[in-house]
Amino acid sequence: MSATQSFNTDLLRFLDASPTPFHAVEAMQEILLAAGFEGLDERDEWQLKPGGRYFLVRNGSSLIAFCCGSDNLLQRGWRMVGAHTDSPNLKVKPSPELHRHDYFQLGVEVYGGALLNPWFDRDLGLAGRVNYENSNGELSSALINIARPVGLIPSLAIHLDREANNNHSVNPQKDLPVVLLQSADKQDFRVLLAAEMAAQGVSDVASVLDYELSFYDCQKAALVGWNSDFIASARLDNLLSCFIGIQALLASDKESHTILVCNDHEEVGSQSAVGAQGPMLESVLRRIAGDEVSLQRTMANSMMISADNAHGIHPNFSDRHDANHGPLLNAGPVIKNNANQRYATNSDTSSLFRQLCASQSVAVQSFVVRSDMACGSTVGPLTAAAIGVKTLDVGVPTFAMHSIRELAGSQDAYNLAKVLSAFYGLAALGVAN
Incomplete structure (x- = not known):
């Protein structure tokens, strides 16, 4: 079995185990505990150690996992990946x-x-x-x-x-x-x-x-297509990115200070105690940094990649895309751009991501919504505004987003995980503050 096939086998299992954000967080906890991560309680005093790997859960539906690297935190900063655990659905x-x-x-x-x-x-x-x-x-x-x-x-x-x-x-x-x-x-x-x-x-x-x-x-996640080119499943937006993020985090080196944050409530605006517009991530960062000055110095050397699915160009509806910005499935992760800050990407963060993709021999694509259409958003701009961190919005190209069953390329998730793993290991960003 190839590395991609093994990755997708575990991905399909994760998708089937995660019908709600509560179950997704439970499944992620099991993965983290099996990899040696230690669970933390926000009510306790934390004793964090260099090389330690930790996670915490709030409301059972949002999770933050992080690794305390051996390098100087103030000089190296955090490498953060953000995703969300919720998907559109019908609630009783x-x-x-x-x-x-x-x-x-x-x-x-x-x-x-x-x-x-x-x-x-x-x-x-x-x-x-x-x-x-x-x-x-x-x-x-x-x-x-x-x-x-x-x-x-x-x-x-x-x-x-x-x-x-x-x-x-x-x-x-x-x-x-x-x-x-x-x-x-x-x-x-x-x-x-x-x-x-x-x-x-x-x-x-x-x-x-x-x-x-x-x-x-009830239909299970599956590889579909004549040559199994695609992954079909409910909740690809955005459990796909949660799984990608956790696999990249597990592969990060011991020197890096790395964080994965998977928030609930993105699909309804993120304004909650556990959403990206709430205080959860910032409160954890403050506890890790120790004091306000250390937090601000560390943030200046940090970067966030917000990973959320992108709109692949649909062959039956190609006119809904800008002709020069129609991402293809299985053609690499997508940098999401918007001049009105619906995505937090800027030229510094996108250039760094292009370098990372090249280092992993992974193709990269761009998405810009048609100028006569409204643009969606995600946790990237919210996190950037809340904590003042350099941010990039990327995602795996997808069909039928927000349907009961969505479609993505069977190569893309593994390739984005490779790139995010390389990002987690970056010693220096090389981008402006």
Whole structure:
């Protein structure tokens, strides 16, 4: 098995294990612990050691992992990679029960900018965090993953909507309630949930108090295409970058001071206690640096690469791209540019990345949105503004971003991991402050 094949095998396994940000962080913790990283608690006083490798988790959905290198931190600075753990999905409402014509359905709320039409006629599992009271009256929580198809959103037959192929908009309130079962009796979702938790080994549930649960596509991640040119999966945006980042971090050398930050809530603006617009990363950096002056001196020698998927040029819709900036799948990572700072890339940081790609014999591409279209954004500008660090936005080119099933090239993730590993090992940036 080649290095790329081995990488992709582990990537597919990670994607399948991560139906929600909670599960993604749990999977990343397992990878880090197996590699010798030590878990930290923000409530404790930290005793960090040169050569030490650590991680911490906040809310169960955001993670920061870092390595304390042997070189002088003030002179070398941090090499940071940022990604996000969340993806657009359908979240179960707090009081979701709908009983109509002897069908039991759950009302859902759309999280993020989901492409909604692909959610119809899919086998849907259900996963997330459940908070409950145990038999002793204590509060507790558990992650659950109902990986079997427990729900679906049936399309309306074309015979009843003759214009469906010409003009079909989706009303999230009316069209997306998920069919769970058929019964003339009233059902209580929390009671069903408690029974499912008991079946999964969480037996001491006196009552379910609340939950953060999302439906997801049961179809597993896979290599697809005649020659297995592509990876198809849910949540490639942005679990792909989380996995790439963690593999690059594991390969970093002992001299470097390296950080991987994977924030939740990017798809809804990042403004939360665990989002990139919140204080999580800055608070950790302050604790590592020790004092304000050391923090500012270290930051001046540091750089962040924000890794989030880029829009590959779609062969059926090539007119949606600027003709000179249409990234191809399996043709290298993409530098994301925007004159209005929707991406944090500048010529210093992009030039450094081009050098790194050349050092690893990896091709590199550029993306700029059409001048007559609005541009998306990611955690790069938010992090740059929050902590004042030089930043670059890059990503793996992708089709069908924000669909229930996205598509990326089977060579690109491994190649970006090679480049990020080289970035982690840089002794000097060679770019302006």
